[in-house]
Ligand SMILES: NC(=O)C1=CN([C@@H]2O[C@H](COP(=O)(O)OP(=O)(O)OC[C@H]3O[C@@H](n4cnc5c(N)ncnc54)[C@H](O)[C@@H]3O)[C@@H](O)[C@H]2O)C=CC1
């Protein structure tokens with residue numbers, strides 16, 4: 001059954017979305033060829049000394065998809081299901097999304113096939129450092145700049161940045177983003193992905209003449225991106241009626257407050273346990289438990305996907321009753337499912353636009369590190385809002401003007417910029 005662990009054909013499925021864009025933009029053959037394969041795909045062994053003295057070696061990858069517009073940029077994922085195919089696909093999406101929001105970056109992504117929850121904190125730190133030693137030769141502020149993704153965070157970026165500094169015999173803060181502020185991390189980066197997604201949703205809702213108070217939202221996932229989106233959307237007046245994590249889901253027609261839920265989850269509880277009160281917080285009276293994937297088929301205004309790829313696929317797409325989808329995860333809807341949703345007239349605010357808040361603020365971190373500046377959080381948030389709203393408006397207007405889906409319009413915007421760069425660099429038959 002297709003699902004989060006199925007990466008077979010993930011890359012082919014992702015690339016298949018290029019064909020329609022190439023046709024619409026009449027992309028030159030040389031540029032098409034360049035965009036079909038990653039520039040560099042590095043497979044590494046990541047040895048880790050375990051606390052019991054034994055040595056374990058985990059497979060890892062760093063893939064740089066395309067560097068036409070600038071150095072490769074993208075997160076690092078620690079997950080037991082990571083594969084080279086998945087990392088390649090994620091690096092392809094990074095290349096597209098950086099171009100969609102006009103960042104001077106190409107696409108990159110990294111991953112280690114490991115269950116980080118099975119490691120002690122010291123083992124996790126040794127893993128992070130070992131991974132950096134393995135990929136250091138292809139990293140650097142002008143080559144490839146990693147950042148957090150699933151199961152990695154500011155603490156882990158701090159360890160990685162420290163390891164890279166040791167290897168470089170210099171302070172190179174711009175080599176990694178998403179670091180703790182003490183090491184040059186940007187204020188606002190932790191919440192940036194969720195905050196950016198909310199700007200995209202707000203813009204869409206305003207164009208549809210809908211008020212946040214009238215929009216019921218279900219959210220798949222309750223990690224970094226989902227939680228900050230949920231918290232900010234709740235504060236803005238959207239009604240969050242359901243959330244899920246990898247173990248289960250909860251639902252409340254009255255609406256859920258994300259903060260007490262996160263407070264409980266941080267005490268190591270699964271979402272499913274939240275229907276029971278504890279001493280400090282009681283969210284019980286109006287909260288129901290759901291099977292995890294039942295959240296995907298709730299009748300809501302907006303289904304927000306903020307977990308992993310391939311969550312809406314051939315087998316469940318016809319059960320989706322949401323009136324619109326917001327993709328915070330990368331690739332949560334397969335291309336076949338996407339086509340079915342389009343046919344049914346269900347709009348999808350696509351990943352390559354909706355989840356760009358994280359990489360936009362990573363870019364601001366890189367700029368601050370390179371100029372030695374430190375921006376206030378309000379300034380970071382204001383710059384994020386300005387960029388994502390401007391670029392989103394272009395995508396939404398283009399979709400309307402060219403009568404295509406938001407995804408198709410976003411891909412056209414991103415690929416057009418990359419192709420222009422490829423042609424301007426020359427060595428192409430049609431590079432006028
Ligand atoms: N962290 C960031 O800055 C960015 C993250 N993303 C994407 O957003 C997605 C989530 O990333 P993060 O929040 O950083 O990861 P995270 O590791 O903080 O959270 C992942 C969440 O997904 C949940 N989950 C996993 N499988 C699930 C399932 N089948 N059903 C329901 N929940 C499930 C986990 O329990 C966890 O709550 C990923 O696709 C990631 O690539 C995209 C752009 C930036």
Ligand SMILES: O=C(O)CCC(=O)C(=O)O
Pocket residue numbers: 073074075076094145146147148149177178330355356358359360362
């Ligand atoms: O912050 C970044 O550089 C990249 C974040 C990321 O991995 C993503 O947008 O999927």
